[in-house]
Amino acid sequence: MTNLKPTSEPSVADSAELLAETSAESGRPVRSGWRMLLPTMTPWLAIGLGLIVAITLFGVIGPYLVGDPRAIRDMGLTGPSADFWLGTTQTGQDVLAQLAHATRGSLQIGVIVGLLATALSAFFGIYGAYRGRAVDEVFSLFTNVFLVIPGLPLVIVISGFVPAESRGLWTIAVVLAVTSWAGSARVLRAQTLSVRNRDYVAASQVSGERPWRVIIVEILPNLLPVIASQFVFAVIAAILGEAGLSFIGLGASNSSTLGTMLFYAQNGFALSLGAWWWFIPPGLIIALFGTGLSLVNFSIDEIINPKLKNLRLHRKRARRAARLERELAQAARRGGPAATASKESAR
Amino acid sequence: MSYFLRKIGFYAVALWAALTLNFAIPRLLPGNPVDILLAKLQQRGGTVSPETREAYALLLGGDSSEPLWVQYVDYLKNLLRGDLGVSVSYYPAPVSEVIGQSLPWTVILVGLATIIAAVLGVGLGAFVGWKPGTWLDSLIPATTLLAAVPYFWLALLLTYLLARVLGWFPLQGGYDVVLTPGWNAEFILSAITYGFLPALTIVLASIGGWLLGMRNMMVSTLSEDYILTAEAKGLSPRKILRSYASRNAVLPSVAGFAISLGFVVSGSVITEQVFSYPGIGGRLLGAVSNNDYALMQGLFLFITLAVLGANLVVDLLYGLIDPRTRARS
Numbered sequence: 001m002t003n004l005k006p007t008s009e010p011s012v013a014d015s016a017e018l019l020a021e022t023s024a025e026s027g028r029p030v031r032s033g034w035r036m037l038l039p040t041m042t043p044w045l046a047i048g049l050g051l052i053v054a055i056t057l058f059g060v061i062g063p064y065l066v067g068d069p070r071a072i073r074d075m076g077l078t079g080p081s082a083d084f085w086l087g088t089t090q091t092g093q094d095v096l097a098q099l100a101h102a103t104r105g106s107l108q109i110g111v112i113v114g115l116l117a118t119a120l121s122a123f124f125g126i127y128g129a130y131r132g133r134a135v136d137e138v139f140s141l142f143t144n145v146f147l148v149i150p151g152l153p154l155v156i157v158i159s160g161f162v163p164a165e166s167r168g169l170w171t172i173a174v175v176l177a178v179t180s181w182a183g184s185a186r187v188l189r190a191q192t193l194s195v196r197n198r199d200y201v202a203a204s205q206v207s208g209e210r211p212w213r214v215i216i217v218e219i220l221p222n223l224l225p226v227i228a229s230q231f232v233f234a235v236i237a238a239i240l241g242e243a244g245l246s247f248i249g250l251g252a253s254n255s256s257t258l259g260t261m262l263f264y265a266q267n268g269f270a271l272s273l274g275a276w277w278w279f280i281p282p283g284l285i286i287a288l289f290g291t292g293l294s295l296v297n298f299s300i301d302e303i304i305n306p307k308l309k310n311l312r313l314h315r316k317r318a319r320r321a322a323r324l325e326r327e328l329a330q331a332a333r334r335g336g337p338a339a340t341a342s343k344e345s346a347r
Numbered sequence: 348m349s350y351f352l353r354k355i356g357f358y359a360v361a362l363w364a365a366l367t368l369n370f371a372i373p374r375l376l377p378g379n380p381v382d383i384l385l386a387k388l389q390q391r392g393g394t395v396s397p398e399t400r401e402a403y404a405l406l407l408g409g410d411s412s413e414p415l416w417v418q419y420v421d422y423l424k425n426l427l428r429g430d431l432g433v434s435v436s437y438y439p440a441p442v443s444e445v446i447g448q449s450l451p452w453t454v455i456l457v458g459l460a461t462i463i464a465a466v467l468g469v470g471l472g473a474f475v476g477w478k479p480g481t482w483l484d485s486l487i488p489a490t491t492l493l494a495a496v497p498y499f500w501l502a503l504l505l506t507y508l509l510a511r512v513l514g515w516f517p518l519q520g521g522y523d524v525v526l527t528p529g530w531n532a533e534f535i536l537s538a539i540t541y542g543f544l545p546a547l548t549i550v551l552a553s554i555g556g557w558l559l560g561m562r563n564m565m566v567s568t569l570s571e572d573y574i575l576t577a578e579a580k581g582l583s584p585r586k587i588l589r590s591y592a593s594r595n596a597v598l599p600s601v602a603g604f605a606i607s608l609g610f611v612v613s614g615s616v617i618t619e620q621v622f623s624y625p626g627i628g629g630r631l632l633g634a635v636s637n638n639d640y641a642l643m644q645g646l647f648l649f650i651t652l653a654v655l656g657a658n659l660v661v662d663l664l665y666g667l668i669d670p671r672t673r674a675r676s
Binding site for chain 2: 148280
């Protein structure tokens with residue numbers, strides 16, 4: 001999970017112009033208004049959305065369909081079977097039932113932390129950059145300091161000091177959010193700086209709009225794709241962070257997440273007993289959900305950085321040209337009139 | 348020159364912030380760490396003199412007889428002298444000694460693994476970005492899967508496959524326990540065998556980020572005018588790739604090294620736990636589960652110090668490689 005943040009710093013600035021250009025070439029009208037904020041449907045986006053929807057449904061509906069995850073049976077550590085699709089734990093608990101409940105727990109904390117962290121980063125990134133001068137200096141110093149202090153060790157130390165009985169879901173969520181907002185704040189600051197100096201923002205300031213209105217109505221819509229992408233990153237980071245914390249036994253007390261499942265699997269010697277059905281599914285769900293979110297983020301990246309989109313369109317055009325060329329060559333071998341016909345149909 | 352001064356100034360502020368956080372956390376949070384710590388100390392056969400109590404109170408709070416700022420100044424003074432208190436779980440060893448023993452393990456493991464991951468990732472990323480549109484591009488989504496995998500789960504998976512099923516590597520530990528640590532061939536060989544799986548975990552989990560960042564920068568760089576000029580001059584593609592495109596595209600990756608180091612250290616803390624590796628991460632978690640608050644704080648300070656130091660070095664180097672950063676500030 002290195003480099004969760006994209007290292008390139010694209011700007012939203014010149015996207016409209018380039019979009020118009022590319023769509024003019026492809027012969028379709030420019031997508032208007034808010035539609036430009038939505039990503040184009042690509043196979044990767046479809047796979048990503050599919051993964052997210054499937055896992056979310058599993059976490060939301062799954063717990064109602066499976067049995068009691070805590071019920072203990074006299075059949076410890078049996079492999080997958082018709083009755084228990086993912087086998088049982090050491091104490092005979094149904095792994096599938098645990099997985100459904102744990103997925104719900106992890107998604108819950110992911111969304112809570114994602115929202116908190118995005119709100120924090122929006123405040124420090126956008127508000128600081130909008131006010132400029134001293135406020136910006138102080139805010140960005142604060143952001144950079146938080147960025148270089150390693151997050152997880154800090155979280156571990158904080159969780160270590162909080163007694164287990166007062167370590168609830170919200171405590172963990174707040175701690176994770178406080179240690180993870182800095183990266184997005186820096187990205188948002190860079191974007192806000194580029195938007196804030198546009199003429200239309202100056203115009204709205206001159207016409208007497210209040211600062212909060214300028215930020216929310218004039219600047220925020222331009223930053224939506226960036227914020228969405230940062231939110232997605234925040235959710236991945238939160239789910240991973242919580243899983244790590246729970247895995248070492250420092251998660252929220254009496255919560256059930258994918259991390260706690262792995263904690264029990266590790267402490268139940270699932271590894272040395274070869275109970276792969278116990279420790280592989282929880283990690284796989286985290287990995288697949290994270291992949292789904294990253295794939296969606298690729299599509300959001302294309303909105304933020306049109307160069308990436310142009311690359312894809314360029315490739316598409318190149319493939320179409322190659323196909324046309326092949327068809328033409330085939331038609332030419334078959335004779336004159338067919339060639340023009342296939343050319344027409346290809347259009 | 349002002350660039351370097353600014354950077355050093357920033358890291359001084361960051362260091363101060365970390366020290367202050369360390370001071371504030373135990374005082375702001377519920378619980379009474381000093382009492383728990385002293386109870387543990389007595390269990391271990393340590394004598395609790397008023398001086399010991401005062402020293403711990405300075406470190407962890409709970410002593411209300413003095414105003415907060417006096418405590419703060421005394422705390423900083425103690426740190427300057429290198430006095431981090433006495434570890435409870437390794438009684439009577441002082442915290443600094445415990446850290447000193449475990450530090451080399453983590454520094455070598457994380458350091459080597461990060462450098463390998465960075466070099467491989469940046470190299471592959473440059474190659475993938477150089478030829479966009481080929482089958483290599485379909486590798487990109489696969490790397491996102493690797494990047495989304497939890498470190499410790501990857502560690503579990505690798506241990507299961509390579510150590511338990513195939514039996515190629517030892518399950519856990521940092522070296523063969525029958526050997527005594529020292530600079531001899533046998534011991535180093537054993538340390539390498541034991542360190543291979545943790546290192547592989549870190550490399551696999553962090554390579555995706557490097558690859559992706561480099562590839563995206565390559566794509567942007569290739570559309571620059573000077574690349575076109577270089578092609579028009581008739582330079583060989585290899586020379587353009589090496590001296591023109593890669594050199595410029597790698598800059599954000601170098602700058603990103605700092606941020607990613609924090610992630611890697613975080614990830615390796617838990618990875619060490621999976622492998623029972625004798626490094627900083629394992630000690631930190633041991634300290635947490637034993638309520639060894641002094642060791643916990645000392646380790647946190649050391650980890651932060653190491654990450655800040657590495658960042659400072661990278662930032663200063665960056666100023667040398669890329670003159671534009673110096674000009675801008």
